[in-house]
Amino acid sequence: MAGPVAAGDIPIISVENLEHRYGDFKAVDGISFSVKKGEIFSFLGPNGAGKSTAINVLITLLNLQKGKATIAGHDVKTDPQKIRESIGIVFQDITLDRDMTVWEILEFHGRLYGMPLAERRERIEELLKLVQLDAKRNELTKKLSGGMKRRLEIARGLMTRPPVLFLDEPTIGLDPQTRMRMWEYIRGVNREGTTIFLTTHYMDEADQLSDRISIIDHGRIVVTGTPWQLKNTLGQDLIYLETSDNPAARRLLESHPSVREITEKKQGIILMVNEDGTRLLPGVIDMLRENGVAISTINLKKPTMDDVFVFYTGKEIRDEGQQPARGGFLRAARH
């Protein structure tokens, strides 16, 4: 099923100047990006940034209004049928029929995609094991927990062994342990060769999972890079110290070659350093101790995706509560 795309750095998804409007509202405002074969690529952005709209255009549920997009060598606008055959999708909300069993969900999906019987049945067994739902095969999906439902949806997305899997907010509403498990599944799926396109508004998720991230806001891509690159553009680790003699500590450390800047706080000092703080810290401790300054508190802070996000979009990620509900908004925008 894979298109005419070889391994390596050749893009499996490439998007140029994609635009999408709902009436006068530009939900997606001219974005361009490409996803390499075999990587995990994330759209990170607040609710309402245009992530889902972009994904819905790529998976052919919305018409491509303006711009160009290809997936696995097929054009989204002119060849939607081929696109549908090349991708798997896990939607933002749970889209399982409550009154079908786990096995029936997968069987139905396999049949929808025209998989031959033998291949279908074999694949179902494999996937039920992969997502550990083997014992639940005859359970109606309404009786599954939230995490199980999500796992079943991921299994369904993988039924047809698509070259590209789209995950729209895959861990929304899951508890922390289940989220970590989901990440492991997603990494496992990726290791087997599936390219993954992910949208999320969770910083840690984008940070943990992605090979590359595009931060998207107001329908535009603000910046793209690896999590490491993005965090490094912000520069330095921060070390916070409380000592027996803060002014003395400050004087001592000012001469340290890796310390770029020192700010004094009420009870301690903050060092902004220009190398890896975890490696620097032992030397700092020794230096102070040798000069008779006792340390009472140490805190090391690495720049997080939150800091990156705030830096690029100029705001904290928006709370879900502050946004109009997605469905309601779209409906209002369409009429």
Add this chain to the structure above:
Amino acid sequence: MQDGFLTIYWRDMIRFVRFKTLLVSSLLQPALWLAFFGIAMASNFDAIMAGMPVPEGAKAVGYLTFMGCGIIAMTTLFTSLFSGIVILFDKNWGLMREILASPVSRNHIIIGIALSGVTKSFIQAIIIMGFGVLIGAAFFAGVAPLQIVIGITGVLAFVAMFALGFLFLSAAIAISMESPEGLQGVMTLLTMPIFFASNALYPINNFPEILRVISAYNPMTLLINGIRYFAIGPDFYALGHQYAFTQEDILLSFLGLVLFTAIMFALAWWRFRKAVVT
């Protein structure tokens, strides 16, 4: 893919047998109509009619047999109209996205849904005919086995065409609406005039002129004409009125249903093309 519609059909039938209460109540409702309203009214009407002369050559049939045909039609109407609710749930719960994002063509989706709707109506029609015979309705009375087969085939052909028409209408309304409650309201509002302005429970010949014309062109009346023709016979006498159908009459009734269904299909097609499901 050539058998996409079978996949859609398979899923729909799984759900049909899985909703046990819905399945049982959809069969129980017409049975209760037959058992209570049917028998109660039959005992009255048949007593009143007992003294009246039957025209020569016409076969007199009891009220239960007469209204039994109407009840088959009523069940088909209800089942088909309310089938739209499933589409609405599929839409609201996002289930439709999985299907729409799959390679199955839109035509196959429509064919699959239509086929399952018709199957459901067939099952119900056959069960009601059986139950009717059991409590004394004279369906297919005194005819040869081959005639019974032809008769049942005829009834099912009418039921199928009618069911398709209302499935499409129901789907068109469902895809245009947001809430199941609203849909339920609209459907209930529709069923009343369609059911009562028809010849399901009584002859329409003595209606006031306007109502009589409306009733005569009501798809429900066209369906019931067909059912009575095949289940009772071309010439019978009931409720003080002689029913004589020629083959042309029945063909016209059927063509009327075909026209109705074609219009409803166009309506559904238009509504679905406008609908965006994400």
